[in-house]
Amino acid sequence: MTLPHAPPLSALLEAALYAEDLDLAEEFYGHILGLPEVTRIEGRHIFYRVGQTILLIFNPKATQEGSSNPRLPVPPHGASGPGHLCFAATRDEINQWKQRLDAAGHPAEAEFDWPNGAHSLYFRDPAGNSLEIAERGLWF
Numbered sequence: 001m002t003l004p005h006a007p008p009l010s011a012l013l014e015a016a017l018y019a020e021d022l023d024l025a026e027e028f029y030g031h032i033l034g035l036p037e038v039t040r041i042e043g044r045h046i047f048y049r050v051g052q053t054i055l056l057i058f059n060p061k062a063t064q065e066g067s068s069n070p071r072l073p074v075p076p077h078g079a080s081g082p083g084h085l086c087f088a089a090t091r092d093e094i095n096q097w098k099q100r101l102d103a104a105g106h107p108a109e110a111e112f113d114w115p116n117g118a119h120s121l122y123f124r125d126p127a128g129n130s131l132e133i134a135e136r137g138l139w140f
Contacts (some may be wrong), residue, residue, distance in 0.1 A: 006093075016056040017083045019127035022046055025057045032104045057092065084122075086132040091119050094133050114119050114138055 019110055029035050035048035035055065044062040045086040048055045063078035080135055089097065098108055101123055109130075110122040118138035 012053055014056055015053040015085055016058055016079075017085060017129045018058050018060040018079055019125065019126070020059055021126065022057065022059055024034065024126040025131065028087070028106075029055070029057060034099070058117060063080070073118070080127040082130055084130040084132070086120075086134050086138075088136045089136055094119055094121050094135070097133050121129050 003038065014063040022038050022040070022043070022045070026037075027042070028123040029046070029048050030037055033075055035050060038047040038049055038054060040046045046057045048057070059080060060078050060080055064076055066076045098111065098121055106123050106125075108121050108123050111120065116137065118135040120132055120138065125131055
């Protein structure tokens with residue numbers, strides 16, 4: 001099968017994680033991580049800005065059904081179980097995040113240097129999602 005040329009994809013516009021308790025998610029992502037909230041629909045989702053990307057936090061039960069708005073026919077989607085995201089920061093910022101997360105009762109699950117020398121810090125959100133803060137040198 002011959003496919004047409006693949007146009008470039010320039011960035012990741014949004015990424016999603018799932019959390020049944022949106023109030024706990026708001027406390028964690030909005031207060032502890034300090035992400036600016038873009039929008040919230042009670043019982044369904046909270047969206048946050050992370051640089052040039054939007055982090056979508058969905059209640060997984062609410063996304064099992066498609067949109068009820070005919071002007072926005074978003075199909076059903078979602079996942080169950082913990083997901084993973086990695087935020088970018090400098091090594092010094094990662095150290096500051098470790099202190100902040102410890103003080104907020106979210107201690108590191110793992111912290112180490114990759115074979116290429118990039119540093120990573122892993123921790124969990126209240127829904128059990130695996131979060132990482134790593135130096136950009138991990139990939140770039």
